[in-house]
Each structure stands twice: as structure tokens, then as C-alpha cells.
Amino acid sequence: MMDPLVALGDWLLSLAAKINLPPAVSQVILYLLGVSVIATVALVITIFNTWLERKIAARLQDRIGPNRVGPWGLLQPIADAIKMLTKEDTTPAAADKVAYNIAPILAVVSVLLIWAVIPFTSVWYGTKLNVAVLYIAAVGSFGVLAVLMAGWSSNNKYALLGAFRAVSQLISYEVPLFLSLLVPVLLARSMDISVIVEKQGSFLEMFVVAAPLAALLFFISSVAEVGRTPFDLLEAESEIVAGYHIEYSGFKFGMFQAGEFMHTFTIGALTALLFLGGWQGPLVDQYPILGLVYFMGKSFAVYFVTMWMRSTLPRIRIDHMQALNWKILVPVALVLLMLTPLVDYFTKDLGVLFSAFPGSPGELTLTWRTAALLLTNLVVGIGALDIIRRTSKRNTKARQRFPERAVARPPKEEAA
Amino acid sequence: MTPMQLIFIFTAVASTVAAIMVVTRRNMVHAALFLVMTLFGVAVAFVLLEAPFLAVVQVVVYIGAIAILMIFAVMLTRNVTDDESGHPFNANVRLALLSAVFVFSLLVVTLGGWAQFSAIAPFANTSGAVAQLGEALAAADGYVLAFEVASMLLLGALVGAIFVVWPRQAEND
Amino acid sequence: MLDNWLFIGIFVLVAGVFPAMPIIMFHLFGPKRSTPQKLETYECGMETVGQTWVQFKVQYYIYALVFLVFDVELIFLYPWAVAFDTLPLLGVVAGVLFIFLLADGLWYAWQKGALEWS
Known part of the structure; x- marks a missing residue:
């Protein structure tokens, strides 16, 4: 099925051939158009995201976000841009x-x-x-x-x-x-x-x-x-x-x-x-x-x-952040990178583990390779969490036992 | 003049000008930024030679790590408002220029006399280049020994750098 | 293949122009009411004291160094990963050994206390 954009590109190239542009120039012009389209799409998505971010952050904080400028506040980013102009x-x-x-x-x-x-x-x-x-x-x-x-x-x-x-x-x-x-x-x-x-x-x-x-x-x-x-x-x-x-x-x-x-x-x-x-x-x-x-x-x-x-x-x-990076994320990533190639090498030719609804759009096929890799990831992840929990400073100090404190008690009933 | 030649000439001139700026600027951070421009010019040259992997490696390693390291070193150890009005050249500038011209003319004479220099090399089929590189790096009759030695070299660099820069443990012992 | 990179080259030029255009426009058409106070360096509303330089903290340099070593290591690993299908077991083990040696370096840095932000 022909894509509209690919068809448009082909039509533009044929136009350029009709007016005898050298192919290099027409290619550059086509690239320029493609670049402008992508850059514009990126910018439009970014502008839309500023609105989306404010709305969702507001809802997560139990309030409504901007809703005055345009329907549901959709024109808010434009108002912000105009403000910045001044x-x-x-x-x-x-x-x-x-x-x-x-x-x-x-x-x-x-x-x-x-x-x-x-x-x-x-x-x-x-x-x-x-x-x-x-x-x-x-x-x-x-x-x-x-x-x-x-x-x-x-x-x-x-x-x-x-x-x-x-x-x-x-x-x-x-x-x-x-x-x-x-x-x-x-x-x-x-x-x-x-x-x-x-x-x-x-x-x-x-x-x-x-x-x-x-x-x-x-x-x-x-x-x-x-x-x-x-x-x-x-x-x-x-x-x-x-x-x-x-x-x-x-x-x-x-x-x-x-x-x-x-x-x-x-x-x-x-x-x-x-x-x-x-x-x-x-x-x-x-x-x-x-x-x-x-x-x-x-x-x-x-x-x-x-x-x-x-x-x-x-x-x-910042010190927690650097510790998180160098002492948790990088070692876990390195261990994962050491195990993944080995597991992948030994299971890459093993074939399918199970397959449900074959041939239909909702096909589910699990290969031995995917299962083995999933298992490796889970083992490394749970192992890392376990090591972190065990070596965390919070738990290495023994739980303090407080001596019995005097608790306010009502005076014993005096035998009248 | 094909478009590729034009692009190459533009890149080469820009890189050379940036390189000259690196060695003549008094402000060290400006010099570092011009160095980034020179390294980027080298990356563009790699792309023109149909070696895209080397081009991205150049940007990732040289600009992303080495240039940042150098800029850190410069910014951390110098005053930002250092005196910048001095003359950039010292007494040896004439001798340096003479030797630069001599080396350049030597290169021109040597390469110009080589018959293959002006022959246009056909573009090889480089679609599987990265895979071939990886295969060569890990093949037993390839470069696997050099691969492992490179990792040991990196290990040595890491250990040595930390040993030099981080004297605290020695002081505390 | 060079066509693809020509696209990237054109993208660099256009992407450079896209943000530069509004900045130039605002520079030319925005209000210009500059006073000397507006142009001074900001230091919480007070006058700046002394020259602008930062206390040398070796930690910044060490993080950049370790990052550099790992960066170069990864450059070797990417082609190895792409060529994975054609490698015998020796090739796979060579790569794993490569990673292990550098994990060893990280362990050394950790034990030396070079990774603490103090």
C-alpha cells in the first residue's frame, strides 16, 4: 500500500526531472523539505508537551491545569510564546x-x-x-x-x-x-x-x-x-x-x-x-x-x-546521585553485560518454547532465547536488590532496643 | 568540482583555521572550544571517507570525553579573568614557522611523487564494515590478543590515573 | 550511504538555523531598555566579590577520567556486539573478559574511595 509521503516525494522528484534540474540539486531540495518537516514535527510535539505536562502535573496534584486560554487551555503555549516576545x-x-x-x-x-x-x-x-x-x-x-x-x-x-x-x-x-x-x-x-x-x-x-x-x-x-x-x-x-x-x-x-x-x-x-x-x-x-x-x-x-x-x-x-550511578547502576549494567552474551550464545539456536494463536495478529511466540534472557535479567535484578538491601547502612546497625520507659499508669485502686 | 570536493575543501579549511586558533589564542577556554571545532572537522572528514563508525567514535570519545576532560582541567585550574592581552608568540616563533613550512613541503614533495596519490580510489562496499571490524576484533587469527591487551591498557590507565590523582588513602594510612 | 550523511549534514544546518532565527528576531525586535544594573553579574542581589573562579575539587576530574575509560571501552564493544552472530565461543568469551577487566578497574576505584563525593 503506497504511503502518502513516499508518493509525494516521488511526485516532487518527477516534477524536478520535468524542469531539468540536475538530480543532485533536486535531491538536496527534497532533503531540505524532509528536514523541515521533521524539525517542525519535533517542535510542534514539544509545544504540545508543555501544555500536556502542565495539565497532567495539575491533575496529579488534584487541581485543573490551565483552562482559560482556548478550549482546555490548548492555546496556553502560544500565550507563553507571545509573552516571551516582549x-x-x-x-x-x-x-x-x-x-x-x-x-x-x-x-x-x-x-x-x-x-x-x-x-x-x-x-x-x-x-x-x-x-x-x-x-x-x-x-x-x-x-x-x-x-x-x-x-x-x-x-x-x-x-x-x-x-x-x-x-x-x-x-x-x-x-x-x-x-x-x-x-x-x-x-x-x-x-x-x-x-x-x-x-x-x-x-x-x-x-x-x-x-x-x-x-x-x-x-x-x-x-x-x-x-x-x-x-x-x-x-x-x-x-x-x-x-x-x-x-x-x-x-x-x-x-x-x-x-x-x-x-x-x-x-x-x-x-x-x-x-x-x-x-x-x-x-x-x-x-x-x-x-x-x-x-x-x-x-x-x-x-x-x-x-x-x-x-x-x-x-x-548529589552525593546520593553519584553513589547511585557508580555503585549501583554501573556494576549492575556490567554484570548484565557479562551474562547476556553468554546466555544469548548458548540459547540462540534453540527455537520456540511455546506459541499461542499462531498466524493471527495476536500471536504470542516465546523462544527459548527470550525466556533464558528474561530469567537472567530477573536473577541479576533480584540479586542486585538483595545485595543493596543487605549492605545498606540503615540495616547494618542493629535495631536499637530501648529500655522499658516508665509509662503513665493510673494509680492502682487502693483498697478502700 | 564535485559537491564532495567542495564540502571537503570547506571542512579542511575550517579545521585548519580552527587548529591555528587553538595554538594562538591566549584564552585557554577559547582554545579548547576551537579544539572541539577541529575535532569535529576530522569527524566530517571520516564521513567523507565512508567511515561513519570512525566519525561517531571520534565525536563520542574525543569531543564527548577528552575535550570535556581538558576543559575541566583548564577551568578548574585557571582564573577566568586571567590576563589575555599578552602577545601569543614567544621568541621561538620564527624557528617554529620555518620547521612547519619545511615539514609541509617535505610531505608535499613525497606524496606528490607517489603515483597513487591522485588516483581516485573506488568506493568499497562498506555496508558490513562494522560487523567485519567486530569479527576481526574477536577472531582467534585476528586481533583478539590486541583486543585484550587494549583492555589491560585501559585498566592500567584507570588505575594509574586514580593512583596519581587520589592521594588521600596514602595520607590516611 | 553518503546520501544518508548528506541528510544529516543538511539537518545540522537547518537545526542550527531553527533556534537561531527566533533569537535573532527577538534581539532585533524586542524592547531595549538596558540599564547598567541589568547588565551586572547576578549574585543574589549583592555586589560580586573577588574574581570568578571555582574551588578545585578533584572529584570532578576523577568522574571525567573514569567516564573516559569506560567510553573508550564501549567503543570497542559496539562492533563486537554487532558481529555477535559470526563469533565462535572464543570470541564471545574474549568480549566478556574485556568487560570483566574493566569491571575490575571500577572495583579498584571503588575500594580506593575514589568514587565518593565528599
Whole structure:
């Protein structure tokens, strides 16, 4: 079944051939159009998410969110944008002009570039890179550079201090992020995201079933990478005032915030693609447009979980956060990475364990490989929790036994 | 002039200019940021050579880890408002320029006389390149020994760096 | 394959322009009522004292170092993972040994107390 966008692209190419444009130029123009479409979609989704975030956070706090501007407050983000238009664009006198202005742009660019490799359906994607997963890691490192530039160029002690803490958090959590990213690459034998999604055909082939611990590690590290609660000590501190973007106001500050919202949705999309099957789902072969529905649904589900976490969990202190990373997440990820290849090697040719409703859209096929990997993940996860519980400082001190305290008792009845 | 040649020339010129800026800027953080630009130019050169894996490795390792480490070192140990008005060159600048020109002309003469230099290499089929690299890294008649030695080298680097940077345990004992 | 990267190159240019355009627009069309107070460095409303520099804390550097070592390790592991299907058992064990050696390094750093944020 022909896709509308693919048909549109072919028609435009034939138009270009009719007016005798050289094929290189027409290809560049087509790419430009594709890039603009993807960037616009990303920005529209981000704007929609600002509204969605406020509504859901409000409901979780037992109140209604914005509901004055437009139906259900849907035009609220537009009102915010117009307000920002009237703000003055100041640059502190002692700031380093070039780095100060480039930092917010770099922060947004580093997130926007991830959208180039995200497949929305089996045929709608920006581009297919055979090193897509590492490309995402590479682009993330530009975001780290942007934070450092923002903090240093503001020429402000608190901004610099906030930037250092932010960068140390970001690079620390990149280790379990890359380690857990290795697991779907290992399971799909490819770094190409389209191939990873294609390998997750039926419901039980989703990598979240084969590697739930890796999905959890990836999700936690990604949330820490974005800087959202419970890891948002970089922003709303009372000790570092406002962190590395203290000297930014107006639209440049808005760029940092927009970049953070976009990044949060992007990690939802990446979790959906790498672990939840992306655009795969029942009946997606006959109706490819359903792929878009499944992908968006899964991404928004993960995004909802991040919003839920934001309204529920308190902030973590920085030493707890680094201890969580280096002493829990990284060792668990390393142990998982040592066991997963061994288990995968011995079970990859063993075949199907059981199969229910074969051939129908609701097919459930469990292979020996998936079952063995699931078992490994559960063993490592439960083992890790057990070790953490046993070595946690709270429980190593013996429960204090308090001596019997005098309790107020009514005087004994005197025998009259 | 094909588009690829144009892109290459633009990238090469930008990288060279950035490299010159790295060694002539007085402000160390500016120099570090220009270094990031140079490394990114090298990554683009890798892409033009049809080695995308090396390009992303360049960005992830060099820009994402090494440049950040260097910027940390610079920012943590220097005053932000250091004196920047001095002349960037010291007394050896003429000798340095002379040796740079000499090495460059030596390279031009040597490579220009090599017949294969201006031949256009056909693009190999690089679709399975990363898999081939992985296979070679772990094959018994391949580079598996070098693979393990590399991991021991990394282990040694980690242990050595912590030993040098973290003297607290020695002081407390 | 170069076509794919051409797409990425065009994406970089367009993605660079997308946020830059509104900033330039607001810079040109926004209100300009700058006073010297607005341009001063912010320090909770007080005057800044002393030059701007940060207390050297070796912890930042150590985290960056350990991250660097793990980053380089992962670069070796990704091709190994992609080529997994064609590897004999020796190849799989070689990779696992590689990971184990670096986990050992992390254990050393942990025991030395280098991972504490103090």
C-alpha cells in the first residue's frame, strides 16, 4: 500500500526531472523539505508537551491545569510564546558574547539532531544510518558541551559551579546509558535503529521482555541525562540559585527549557523504539499508518511515566546521585553485560518454547532465547536488590532496643 | 568540482583555521572550544571517507570525553579573568614557522611523487564494515590478543590515573 | 550511504538555523531598555566579590577520567556486539573478559574511595 509521503516525494522528484534540474540539486531540495518537516514535527510535539505536562502535573496534584486560554487551555503555549516576545534580550556585560549566545542554540540542536534517525513507521524516517545508536550518543555529548559553555560564559561563580555539577552528573550517567544501549544492539545484532525495531516483531519479541533490566537502566539513565526529577538538582536549587542558566533570560532561557522538554519526549521515543517495539504492533503490515499510531502511543506512555515520576518523587542529593550511578547502576549494567552474551550464545539456536494463536495478529511466540534472557535479567535484578538491601547502612546497625520507659499508669485502686 | 570536493575543501579549511586558533589564542577556554571545532572537522572528514563508525567514535570519545576532560582541567585550574592581552608568540616563533613550512613541503614533495596519490580510489562496499571490524576484533587469527591487551591498557590507565590523582588513602594510612 | 550523511549534514544546518532565527528576531525586535544594573553579574542581589573562579575539587576530574575509560571501552564493544552472530565461543568469551577487566578497574576505584563525593 503506497504511503502518502513516499508518493509525494516521488511526485516532487518527477516534477524536478520535468524542469531539468540536475538530480543532485533536486535531491538536496527534497532533503531540505524532509528536514523541515521533521524539525517542525519535533517542535510542534514539544509545544504540545508543555501544555500536556502542565495539565497532567495539575491533575496529579488534584487541581485543573490551565483552562482559560482556548478550549482546555490548548492555546496556553502560544500565550507563553507571545509573552516571551516582549521580554528584553540582555547579555551580561562581563559575559563571553560568542559562547554565551551559542550555548542555548547548541543545547537545542543536540536534541533536534536525534530526530534525524528516528523511524516513525517502516517507511517514514529521516535517514537510515548503520551506526545510528552511536550517533545518538555522539549527539548527546554536544549537549554536555552546551551546558559547560553556558556556565562558563556567564562569568558568574554560581553559574560555573552549577555547570560543573551538571556536567559531572551528565557524564557520570552516560556510562550506564551507553552500557544499557549495548543490550538492544547485542540482541538485534545491529546499530541501526530501523533494524532494531524490525527485529521486535510480535508482542513477546519486544526487547523489554527479553531485557527488562536493561530497559529500566536505560530509562533511569536517560531521565538523569535530561535532568528531570528526581535528578533535577541542576535547576531548582536553593544553594546554587538556578544553576548554569542563571544569567539567561527571555528567549534564550526558553530555548534551554524547550530543549529539556524535547529531550524528555525524545527519550520516551527512544525507549519505545529500542525496547517497546517502536512502530510494530498488530496489523501493521496491512496498514502502515497504524505504525505511527503505535509509535506515538508508546512514546507518550513512557513520557507519561516521566511526568508521573516528576510529580511523585523527591529530588536526590548529589552525593546520593553519584553513589547511585557508580555503585549501583554501573556494576549492575556490567554484570548484565557479562551474562547476556553468554546466555544469548548458548540459547540462540534453540527455537520456540511455546506459541499461542499462531498466524493471527495476536500471536504470542516465546523462544527459548527470550525466556533464558528474561530469567537472567530477573536473577541479576533480584540479586542486585538483595545485595543493596543487605549492605545498606540503615540495616547494618542493629535495631536499637530501648529500655522499658516508665509509662503513665493510673494509680492502682487502693483498697478502700 | 564535485559537491564532495567542495564540502571537503570547506571542512579542511575550517579545521585548519580552527587548529591555528587553538595554538594562538591566549584564552585557554577559547582554545579548547576551537579544539572541539577541529575535532569535529576530522569527524566530517571520516564521513567523507565512508567511515561513519570512525566519525561517531571520534565525536563520542574525543569531543564527548577528552575535550570535556581538558576543559575541566583548564577551568578548574585557571582564573577566568586571567590576563589575555599578552602577545601569543614567544621568541621561538620564527624557528617554529620555518620547521612547519619545511615539514609541509617535505610531505608535499613525497606524496606528490607517489603515483597513487591522485588516483581516485573506488568506493568499497562498506555496508558490513562494522560487523567485519567486530569479527576481526574477536577472531582467534585476528586481533583478539590486541583486543585484550587494549583492555589491560585501559585498566592500567584507570588505575594509574586514580593512583596519581587520589592521594588521600596514602595520607590516611 | 553518503546520501544518508548528506541528510544529516543538511539537518545540522537547518537545526542550527531553527533556534537561531527566533533569537535573532527577538534581539532585533524586542524592547531595549538596558540599564547598567541589568547588565551586572547576578549574585543574589549583592555586589560580586573577588574574581570568578571555582574551588578545585578533584572529584570532578576523577568522574571525567573514569567516564573516559569506560567510553573508550564501549567503543570497542559496539562492533563486537554487532558481529555477535559470526563469533565462535572464543570470541564471545574474549568480549566478556574485556568487560570483566574493566569491571575490575571500577572495583579498584571503588575500594580506593575514589568514587565518593565528599
